[in-house]
Amino acid sequence: MYTKRNHMKQKQVALASITIFGAKGDLTYRKLIPAFYNLFISHHLPSTFSIFCVDFLAVDDAGYRDWLLEGVNEFSRTGRADAQKWTEFAARITYVQGDFMKKETYSTLKGQIQKFEDKQQQRGVRMFYFAVAPRFIEVIADALCNQKLCNRDTLDRIVVEKPFGTDLDSARKLNRYLSKRFKEKQIYHIDHYLGKEMVQNILAFRFANHVFEPLWNNQYIDHIQISVAEEVSVGRRGGYYDSSGALRDMIQNHLLQLLCIIAMDCPKAYEAEAIRDAKIKVLKSTRIYNTEQVFKNVVRGQYAAGVVGGQPRRAYREEEQVKPDSTTETFVAARFFIDSERWKGVPFFLRTGKNMAKQSTTIMIQFKESPHKIFKDDITPNQLIISIQPELEIGLLFEGKVPGLHMKLLPMEMDFMYKDAYIESLPEAYEALLLDVLDGEATQFMRADQIEWAWKVVMPILNAWEKSPKKQLQSYESGSWGPTAANAILKPFAKEWFRLNHEPLSELAPATTTANAQTTAANAEVTAAT
Template identity: 90%
Template sequence: MAQKKVLPASITIFGAKGDLTWRKLIPALYNLYIDHHLSQTFHIFCVDFLAVDDAAYRDWLLTGVNEFSRTGRADAQKWTEFARHITYVQGDFMKKDTYDALKKNVQKFEKDENIRGVRMFYFAVAPRFIEVIADALCIQKLCNRDNLDRIVVEKPFGTDLDSARKLNRYLAKRFKEKQIYHIDHYLGKEMVQNILAFRFANHVFEPLWNNEYIDHIQISVAEEVSVGKRGGYYDSSGALRDMIQNHLLQLLCIVAMDCPKAYEAEAIRDAKIKVLKSVRIYNTEQVFKNVVRGQYAAGVVNGQARKAYREEEQVKPDSNTETFVAARFLIESPRWKGVPFFLRTGKNMERQSTTIMIQFKETPHKIFKDDITPNKLIISIQPELEIGLLFEGKVPGLHMKLLPMEMDFMYKDAYIESLPEAYEALLLDVLDGEATQFMRADQIEWAWKVVMPMLDAWKKNPKKQLQFYESGTWGPASANALLKPFAKEWFHLAHKPATTLPEPAAKAQQVAAT
């Protein structure tokens, strides 16, 4: 990771006993610390309602680091040093006393260090607490310096367009736009960030990035996991809200955007919002022609039996909530007119993968007898990080016989460093005041505008065209039919066993051995 020097900081996490803090936030902050990306002067205040002393809380956090950190089990000495910077603040988010105690702690830290640095407040909480916490921070004047103080808000940001607008207005009355960081961890993924470099730093691809050369684009996020213990949340959300409205539309924006005027936050955000404003908004009839929704039935995933969605905990036995969505989006712009963007996501699918496939048009040169496979550019975000270009080549021999071949770039082969997790990159950006990888309020609202006709159509017709698919498959057959006449089925990257980037020391040994 490129070295960034951030200011001294007090970092507050609301929802300190939650899964996000345990699995993602503290492991990310610990890795930033051991990699020397944090200022030497920082403190982490962890706020939640459960009564627990600092020592027990730190021990619990350590189990999360040991299990989920990309660097493996924590070094005992480094963890002890890092843990000294953590204070647990017990309190109810609904009560003023909690914020009095927090303010006292933050001010004491700044007084002892004789410095007023960055204040970051991370809302790792249920959506119902966002307004309460924001209001308290405003009243207590804990987040009142435009250039130093920031709040980080997790998705879901609203449950529909109206609630998102209401929340945006509520926060805008209390904070400047540049203080509000709407986080989407997909934007922190290394390969997602690399798409901009791939497109705009390499002239060989950008002239082809339009409707003259591209036939269609598929963006697919397939998940092996079920809803698990999230049934209570998921049954009121569904795949469209949970994945399409944020993650997949963000990927669409990055793939479809015009080159921004500069690599600067507002220029990139402007380019993304331009894409969303160009997406065709469907009426109810068009929704049912261009969107497939499905729900998983019982089946087997990776040799494990999975029950049907309607049998999951806290899910209504007659639920019509979708766990799968495949949709055709059309962008009404000169660059993309006539090129469909196919977006797909689902749970309990055959294999975990996130891919972007750009299929180019067939060659106009028909001089060969063999069938020619159209060129494909494949960007794999997970489980492998790779970019591949599928092209035709001659098979060695005495005759002109063609065969599709792949030119492949893989992170694990090119880089010896262990890559930072998405939350590491995004947390560091917040501390640094870098908003490029974060959504702006208007972008959130436009994303809701795109999906609202789908939500409204399903609300009015809750059972219409709801398809069921067996767990462990790639979803309903109707999802393949959606692709016609552009493709017969969704693109699936050839299965490769999941790998991790080798540690520098291990890589060095490999090099030495050769």
């Protein structure tokens, strides 16, 4: 058992003003303020800071703080707030009422920030978080620039949430718009998946342990599955989701980011630009499909009525603000290839869906079968399983001898679980990322060119579906693991998607027991066909 240790880096900033646009929104209530509060009580925020919360609703400071406290009590990983600590933290919060579209809102905000900095007799770091609908990004960015609120590239930062554009053209336009007003190093495109503890640990796991990296290539790896299954429905987000869909909402950002981390070459250093360069290299090598290849390599689905966790769920087309004849996908399973020397011929299978049987985010790396088949029951290939949620776990499936008088093999597992190795509560993704922004650390944030290349990968898929909106749109029952057609794209590499249900890994390995020569031939056939 490891003793308690500090996972968060020590603060480097003495003074900071933090502004949240969208102060009355769900993101602020559920994620941002609980994250800032936890950073405060763990002594990771600057010694002097102030949080300015901007929104158009007219509320008083006391009422607003009480509302935020409800969010902390419900959603903070540390549980209900300590009364004294909350009082100290809440005293740093100021509500600024104003319309994002009006100049006077920013004049008022500027006066508040300057008053705070003048009192400290110091110009500190300024952080501006855009927790707003995409339509407000350009408006707020323009105002910050014109008011000279965010004009020091070494001290001032903006944080932009996804979705960043709705397609390649809109993403390019937004990138150009922001780049005319801010330096690239001031812009933090946030993807909370990159702040998750296990996601960050993948880099350490790969590049700090020489036992794995030499095997991390097409000579030893058969295929890789990256799966993000969600139990939730679209809920109250029907209006947004019906114009977005699973490909835009999950694949273009979260899952392609995970793919980059798994597939990237070793960067020259653990430094932001080196890591970003390695990730962009992966996206540039990802095969771009034509229309025919899209329908061979991508399966889309939409959930029908069913039961999830014992609760009835209605069909997607019956959700609020969803068109009754909608063809928007709530499920995507796709096979991608990275045409690089390291990964040529290795398929990367990506899957995500809503109203699935269980909440689970896993990465499964399946190795090729042993070339030395001296045991007749050597039939289970090695697998490395990285569970990101709900459990933080890394497991290795391998063959071993069953105790006894005869040589009999059985799949066994070696398992590392965070809850067994560490006794402290792990920071939430937003805590790690917000602290990085304050410190000017951009390693876990996407660069503008990375966002555009991710759009380039998915645009042929979006275009194919737009031309044929009903073609091969599958239906799947809520509470299932998605349409059965999703298993077909795995062939001949696997019969079904890997699922981790907190049972022994040896009982969960999919049946992939083709002979090594047959597998090699089949891989070549699939690669040629796509």
